[in-house]
Amino acid sequence: MDITINGQLHQLDIEPDTPLLWVLRDELGMTGTKYGCGVAQCGACTVLVDGQATRSCVTPVEAVAGSQIMTIEAVTQDPVGQKVVEAWVSQQVAQCGYCQSGQVMAATALLKQTPKPSDEDIAAAMVNLCRCGTYNAIAAAVRHAAQA
Amino acid sequence: MNEMRPLLKAATRKSDALPLNLSRRSFLGASLGALALGVVLPAGGRAFAQEAAPAIVPGTRVNAYIQIQPDSTVLFRSAFIEGGQGIFTAMAQIVGEELDVDPTQFVVEGAPPGPDYTLIGGYRFTGGSMSVRKSYDAMRQLGAAARQMLLQAAATQLGVPMAELATQPGRVIYAASNRSIPYGDLATAAAALPVPTDVPLRAREDFRWIGKPVARIDIRDKSTGKATYAIDLKVDGMLYGAVQHGVRLGMEPGALANEDEVKAMPGVHSVHRLPGAVAVLANSWWRARRAVEALQITWAEAAPGSTVRVMPADYSSEKHLADLKARTGDGLAFETHGEVGPALAGAARIVEASFDAPHLAHAQLEPPSAIARFNADGTLEVWAPNQAPEMFQADAAKVAGIAPEKVIIHSPILGGFFGRHFLYQTANPYQQAIILAKATGRPVKLLWTREEEFLRDALRPMSVARFRAGLDASGMPVALSAVTVGEGATGRWFGRTADKVDSSAVEGIAGKVYAIGNRRVGQIHVDDPAIIGFWRSVGHSMNDFFYETFFDEMADAGKQDPYELRRRLLADSPRHRALIEAVAELSGGWKRGPFTAEDGTRRARGVAMASPFGSEVATIAEVSLKQGEVVVHNVWVAVDPGSIVNPAIIEAQVNSAVALGLSSALLEEVVYEGGVPRARNYDGYPILPPDRMPKVHVRIVESGAPMGGIGEPGLPGVPPAVVNAASVLTGQRIRSLPLSRSNLTDMAG
Ligand code: FES
Ligand code: FES
Numbered sequence: 063m064d065i066t067i068n069g070q071l072h073q074l075d076i077e078p079d080t081p082l083l084w085v086l087r088d089e090l091g092m093t094g095t096k097y098g099c100g101v102a103q104c105g106a107c108t109v110l111v112d113g114q115a116t117r118s119c120v121t122p123v124e125a126v127a128g129s130q131i132m133t134i135e136a137v138t139q140d141p142v143g144q145k146v147v148e149a150w151v152s153q154q155v156a157q158c159g160y161c162q163s164g165q166v167m168a169a170t171a172l173l174k175q176t177p178k179p180s181d182e183d184i185a186a187a188m189v190n191l192c193r194c195g196t197y198n199a200i201a202a203a204v205r206h207a208a209q210a
Numbered sequence: 211m212n213e214m215r216p217l218l219k220a221a222t223r224k225s226d227a228l229p230l231n232l233s234r235r236s237f238l239g240a241s242l243g244a245l246a247l248g249v250v251l252p253a254g255g256r257a258f259a260q261e262a263a264p265a266i267v268p269g270t271r272v273n274a275y276i277q278i279q280p281d282s283t284v285l286f287r288s289a290f291i292e293g294g295q296g297i298f299t300a301m302a303q304i305v306g307e308e309l310d311v312d313p314t315q316f317v318v319e320g321a322p323p324g325p326d327y328t329l330i331g332g333y334r335f336t337g338g339s340m341s342v343r344k345s346y347d348a349m350r351q352l353g354a355a356a357r358q359m360l361l362q363a364a365a366t367q368l369g370v371p372m373a374e375l376a377t378q379p380g381r382v383i384y385a386a387s388n389r390s391i392p393y394g395d396l397a398t399a400a401a402a403l404p405v406p407t408d409v410p411l412r413a414r415e416d417f418r419w420i421g422k423p424v425a426r427i428d429i430r431d432k433s434t435g436k437a438t439y440a441i442d443l444k445v446d447g448m449l450y451g452a453v454q455h456g457v458r459l460g461m462e463p464g465a466l467a468n469e470d471e472v473k474a475m476p477g478v479h480s481v482h483r484l485p486g487a488v489a490v491l492a493n494s495w496w497r498a499r500r501a502v503e504a505l506q507i508t509w510a511e512a513a514p515g516s517t518v519r520v521m522p523a524d525y526s527s528e529k530h531l532a533d534l535k536a537r538t539g540d541g542l543a544f545e546t547h548g549e550v551g552p553a554l555a556g557a558a559r560i561v562e563a564s565f566d567a568p569h570l571a572h573a574q575l576e577p578p579s580a581i582a583r584f585n586a587d588g589t590l591e592v593w594a595p596n597q598a599p600e601m602f603q604a605d606a607a608k609v610a611g612i613a614p615e616k617v618i619i620h621s622p623i624l625g626g627f628f629g630r631h632f633l634y635q636t637a638n639p640y641q642q643a644i645i646l647a648k649a650t651g652r653p654v655k656l657l658w659t660r661e662e663e664f665l666r667d668a669l670r671p672m673s674v675a676r677f678r679a680g681l682d683a684s685g686m687p688v689a690l691s692a693v694t695v696g697e698g699a700t701g702r703w704f705g706r707t708a709d710k711v712d713s714s715a716v717e718g719i720a721g722k723v724y725a726i727g728n729r730r731v732g733q734i735h736v737d738d739p740a741i742i743g744f745w746r747s748v749g750h751s752m753n754d755f756f757y758e759t760f761f762d763e764m765a766d767a768g769k770q771d772p773y774e775l776r777r778r779l780l781a782d783s784p785r786h787r788a789l790i791e792a793v794a795e796l797s798g799g800w801k802r803g804p805f806t807a808e809d810g811t812r813r814a815r816g817v818a819m820a821s822p823f824g825s826e827v828a829t830i831a832e833v834s835l836k837q838g839e840v841v842v843h844n845v846w847v848a849v850d851p852g853s854i855v856n857p858a859i860i861e862a863q864v865n866s867a868v869a870l871g872l873s874s875a876l877l878e879e880v881v882y883e884g885g886v887p888r889a890r891n892y893d894g895y896p897i898l899p900p901d902r903m904p905k906v907h908v909r910i911v912e913s914g915a916p917m918g919g920i921g922e923p924g925l926p927g928v929p930p931a932v933v934n935a936a937s938v939l940t941g942q943r944i945r946s947l948p949l950s951r952s953n954l955t956d957m958a959g
Contacts, residue, residue, distance in 0.1 A: 077476060077497075084496035088450070093442035094435020096625070098575045099660045103892040106575055134435030150433035154425060154858060157866055158294030159432030160575040160625030166433055185901055191892065193575045193626045194294045195869020197903035199862070 065127050067092070068136035078124035082116075083107045085123045086133060094134035094163050098191070105190025108164035108171075109133045115171035115187070132170075134163040142177075142207075143170045149207035157194035164190050169204050178208055266325040269348030272356045272405050274326035276305070282380045282394035284311050287321035289329050290341035291597060292428065293624030293631075294866070295921045296859035297341045299426045303419040303855055304346060307412060308353030310377040311393070313424050320621035323599040335598040337629065337744060339823035339919020342855055346917060354409040356400070363399035364391050423858035428623075440595045440622040441579045441657060448581065449479050449491040451646055451656040452498035454505060455665055456486050458885040459636060459741065460512030460520030463488045467506040475501045482649060484642050486518065491646060495657055518636055525739050525885045527672070531566055534674040534695045534736055541693045541732035544711040545720040548728030553689030557680025561767045563760055564677070565945045567752035568879035570670035570745055571889075573897050576625020577663045580640035583653035588612070590647075593620040594640040601633040602640065609641045610648065628870065629744035634668040634703065637741055661890040668743025669880055671696050675719065675756035680728075685768025687779070689728040692719045692757070697738040698749060706735070714744075718753025718926055721821055723786050724761075724779035740882070746870055750822040750926040755875070755947065758818035758930030763943055772934065773800045773817050785850065785913050786826060790819060793828035793848035796909045800830075803938055804958065807834070812956060813843065816934025820926040824918030825851040829927030831904075833935040838953040840936050842872060842904040847924055849908065852915035860920050861908045867924030868906050873898035875929035877950050 063074045067090070074089060081100075086092045086109070098106030100119045107119040110132040137143035146169045156162045165188070172179055172187040179187070184204050192200070269275075269289070277285040286305060292298040302316035321327045328334045329345045357377060364382040365372040368389070376383045381390045414421075431437040456462065463483050466472075472490065473481055477497035482489045488507055492498035512520040554560065580594040590610050596602045599619045607614040624631060631638075643656040658666070673696035680689035698706075698715030706712050711733040713720070720731040745751055765772040773794065780787040794800040794817075803814035811834040820827045832844040845868050854860060877896045881888045889895035933944050941957030 080496055084494065087442075088494045088496065091444070093438070096575070097441065097577065097657075099892050101660070101891050101893065104575065138434060147430075147433050151425075151429050154429055154862065156294075156426070156429055156432035157296075157862060158575070158624060158626040159428065159437045160439060162432050163435040166435075188900055191575070191897060191899060193573055193628075193870070193897060195866040195873075195898065195903065196862075197869065197900040198865060198906060200900070 063124065063127055065123060065131065066129070067131045068133060068139070074123070076123065079122045082109070082118040082121040082123050082126055082131070086118065092133055092135050096160055096163055098161070103191070104161070105168060106161050106164045108167040108190060110167060110171050113171065113174055115168045134167055137166060137170060140170065142173050145210045146170045146173065146203075146207045149203040149210060153199050153203035153206055155196050155199040155203050157196055161190060161192045161194075165192065165200055169200075169207065172204065173207060179204065268326055268328045268332065269345060269352060270405060271326050272352060272359065273401055274324070275321070275352055276309070276356050278393050278397035280394045282392045283315045283317060284309070286316050286318045288318050289321050289327035289334055289345060290336045291320045291621050291624060292318070293336070293627040295341070295863060296426055296856065297336070298428060299424060299859060300342050300855050301349060302427050303424050304342070304349045305353035307417060307420045308350045309357045310379055312379045313419055313427060315380060316427055318427065320599070320623070323603040323619050328600065334600055335632065337597050337632065339825070339921040339923060343824060343917040343919060346855070350411050351409065354411055355405050355407070358406045358409045359400040359403045360393055360396045362403055363396040367391070367396070367399065420855055422856070424856055426859065437623060439576050439625045440593055441576055441625070443581055443593050443622065444655070445581055445583055445653045448583070448653040448655050449650060450493065450495040450498045451489050451491050451643065451654050452495060452502045453484065453487045453489045453642060453656065453658065453662060454502045454507065455662055456509045457665065458521040458523060459486065460516050460518055461509040462486060462512065464508040464510040467508070468504070472501050472505050475504065480650065481505070482646060484645055486636065487642065489642060489646055489656070491650060491654065495655070499659060519741065521739060521885045523885045525882055527568065527880070527882045530672060530739060531674070534672065535564065535566070537695045537734045537736060539693070539734060540691065540730070541695070541734035542709070542711050543730060543732050544713070544716045545729065545731040550689050550691045550728040550730040553728035554678065554680040554691065557688055558683040559681040559767060561679045561681065561764050562677065563763055563943065563945060564674065565756040565759065566674045567672065567755060567947045568881075569672045569740055570874055570878050571664060571667045571880050571895055572628050572630035572745060573892070573895060574624070574626030574628055574630050577658050577660050578631070578639050579655065579657040580638070580643040581653060581655045582640065582643035582647040584647055584651070589616045589618055590644065591618045591620065592640050592644065593622060594638070595624050595627070595631045596621055597627060597631045598633060605633055606640060606644060609644045628746040629748070630667065632703070632744055634741060634743050637666050637668040637743065660892070664887060664890045664895060666741070668741045670745030670751060671699060671738050671742040673715070673752050675753065677756070677760040679760070679764050681764065681768045685770050687726045687764050687768070690726050691730045693732040693734060694719060694753065695734045696736055697742060699742050699744045702742050714749045716749060716753065718750035718820065718822065719757045722757060723783050723819070723821055724776065725782055726779065746867070747822055747922040747925040750820060750922070751871070751874065754818065754820040754822070754926035755929040755933065758820070758927070759933050759937075759943070759945070762816070762934045762937065771802065773802070776817065776819065785915065786819065788913070789826050789848050789850050789911055790817070790828045792909055792911055793817070793830050793846050796848060796907055797830045797844070797846040807843075812939065812958060814935045814938035816931045816936070816938065818927040818930035818934065820923065822919070822923045822926050824916065825849060825920065825923040826918070827923050827927050829931040831928065831931035831935050833932055833939070835936070835939050835954050835956050838955065840876060840932065840949050840954060842902070842932055844905045844907065845872070845928060845931070846907045847909070847927070848911055849923060850911040850913050850915070851918040851920055851923070853912050853917050854910060857910055860910055863920050864908045864924035865906045867922065868928050869898050869903060871925040871928030872902070872904070872932065875932050875947055875949060876902065877948050879948050
């Protein structure tokens with residue numbers, strides 16, 4: 063099976079129903095995308111599939127063959143992603159940091175689709191869980207990135 | 211947790227020899243090519259330590275902590291583990307201030323086990339909000355000593371008196387000849403010098419980094435997926451493991467009906483029976499997981515004399531709560547003041563109420579994992595999330611059947627912890643990883659699914675508290691008797707004696723600051739059938755809720771405003787009175803409500819105080835009700851930790867503690883039925899989502915009192931402030947958490 067991650071083609075010999083998350087983490091060694099729940103509850107595993115924020119823990123790899131997948135490893139190569147990362151740094155968002163790959167990817171997807179989001183847009187898109195409670199800093203960073 | 215230290219003695223102490231791992235860690239391995247402060251240590255190494263056995267004073271040996279690289283950056287080994295609380299940044303600020311190195315030039319990692327790092331009275335753990343306050347003086351001294359060594363080395367090199375030299379960040383300056391030498395060029399010579407003592411410290415007014423909102427040193431890596439947690443690690447040749455536990459603790463795996471089929475699944479290496487679990491090893495974790503979940507296991511009930519705690523098949527949360535509520539009496543006294551009996555008898559009015567709080571899960575976002583690898587030289591390496599490396603080392607040695615010195619513990623940064631990663635038998639995966647590595651002769655990386663984590667987490671204990679207060683004719687409290695019923699986590703893991711109350715079971719009811727003349731706090735011990743553990747702010751997480759909501763009941767019974775009554779009872783306690791006034795001011799002046807906000811919602815405010823972990827906190831919450839649920843709009847927190855290191859991190863930690871405290875008040879409870887927890891993932895155990903996060907407003911008050919903790923203190927005031935506010939709107943007292951259990955309606959309709 064062929065899949066394209068961060069612009070690079072990978073040939074995989076793997077059961078087609080393997081979740082994309084585990085292909086990324088264990089097959090390809092891209093551990094920036096995190097496992098939190100495995101059942102689409104937390105968003106720690108968020109990647110972009112054709113620009114859409116997608117929970118990779120419940121996405122079979124066969125479903126994304128032929129799609130453009132972007133992970134946190136390539137986020138700074140994307141102009142919007144780069145802005146988001148700078149906002150995350152300037153707003154000092156992270157605490158333990160474990161959820162933040164997913165948060166940054168969710169924010170990148172939002173700003174690619176809606177460059178000037180309203181507070182409601184932000185609330186609707188930024189639904190990933192953070193056990194450290196960085197939610198206020200996340201919202202501030204998204205607003206900051208939108209203005210950058 | 212306040213009394214943990216004396217109890218740790220049996221569990222950890224091991225300081226007679228330098229652990230072997232000092233010479234094996236990446237920290238030193240990476241430096242062998244680099245001429246750097248620290249290289250002398252492994253060379254002296256263990257042999258020397260065994261012969262001479264010099265007494266090591268924790269926090270004094272510069273080379274155990276500080277390694278200056280050729281490029282003058284500093285590799286620093288922190289005694290405390292980073293898990294979001296910002297301790298690595300705080301260490302860089304404190305040490306950098308005295309060493310004269312900008313915190314941005316630090317790379318910090320968790321230190322291995324060893325006597326150099328036992329900074330908490332001869333022990334070490336990352337907990338009790340102790341990291342900065344227990345090491346602040348030692349770490350400043352350490353930085354200052356290292357700077358002096360660099361100056362000494364420069365003086366020798368230049369052949370000038372040390373007094374003529376100065377430093378600028380990262381370099382020694384000789385003004386007379388306009389020369390400057392980078393620290394990196396001096397590190398080797400400096401490392402060979404004896405460590406000076408009593409080096410003068412910088413004056414507080416000259417601080418550049420301590421006390422300032424210095425940026426976190428880990429922020430960019432954590433924003434780009436580069437931060438590496440235990441779950442991300444990999445060693446050559448490792449097998450991946452997944453487990454299925456018996457749903458009730460104590461059950462043992464019996465027949466495996468389809469073992470051969472499972473062994474034939476793709477990538478499967480082997481199937482193993484473990485104490486209380488079955489494991490599958492495979493060439494990827496997903497394959498291991500799928501295989502272990504395909505196993506058809508017959509579980510046997512615990513054998514008589516089982517060495518683990520057996521969860522009874524008829525256990526339920528409801529039943530345990532009823533059991534706690536049914537206990538009568540005043541319990542064993544923990545704190546007494548005055549004569550509570552006669553004072554109650556003579557009171558004009560008695561107020562009574564009983565409260566309860568449920569078991570809670572840590573639900574940190576990183577599920578626990580561990581890697582175990584036996585090396586050819588007879589050592590065992592373990593990579594595992596942990597808050598107490600020496601304890602893990604001692605236990606891993608027992609599991610492996612080798613000497614503790616042969617166990618090398620690596621302590622990666624933590625994807626959240628909140629008390630999750632202490633040594634709790636049956637709650638940590640590393641023992642299983644060791645057994646599997648031993649069985650296969652291969653390194654094993656074991657990862658628990660979120661579902662196994664919810665099954666085996668060590669829970670915040672369930673507790674009940676009963677209060678009885680006496681008011682005088684004017685409505686002032688003159689007597690207060692409280693008793694908590696349940697079990698404390700400290701007693702569970704560090705020993706409990708029948709004649710002494712475990713302070714973790716009463717902290718937050720004991721130690722209150724209000725001037726009520728006659729008081730008694732007692733405790734009735736009831737074994738908690740669940741595996742219990744430390745949960746952010748420990749006993750305070752529920753006891754301050756019990757006390758501070760009862761306080762409002764006393765105030766209402768005596769027809770007093772709850773804020774004013776608190777102020778009156780703090781008349782002789784200027785630090786606390788200033789703090790409650792500070793939070794009121796921060797919120798725009800105290801008003802209880804109900805009042806109508808600009809958006810038309812009917813709102814009320816509640817106030818609470820807490821004295822956790824050496825700090826003082828006053829909290830106000832503003833809430834409304836919507837469709838039977840509490841909406842929290844604002845939380846104001848005034849926190850007095852005495853003195854501070856990083857106000858930005860404090861503000862972030864208060865935000866975090868508010869989120870967790872609010873999550874516990876609104877949503878969280880672990881519910882057991884038939885000996886099994888009902889929820890096995892976040893769908894059944896909801897935690898605070900973004901749309902329920904209030905605005906958080908923080909004021910830091912530096913009273914100059916001895917430095918207190920920061921990681922936990924923001925939490926305990928939140929549940930009572932929220933519940934006190936909600937009770938104003940409902941017109942009914944709320945005495946049980948979480949609030950999601952109740953359908954709350956505004957009495958105004
Ligand atoms: S791991 Fe995918 S949503 Fe939690
Ligand atoms: S920063 Fe820790 S879970 Fe979000």
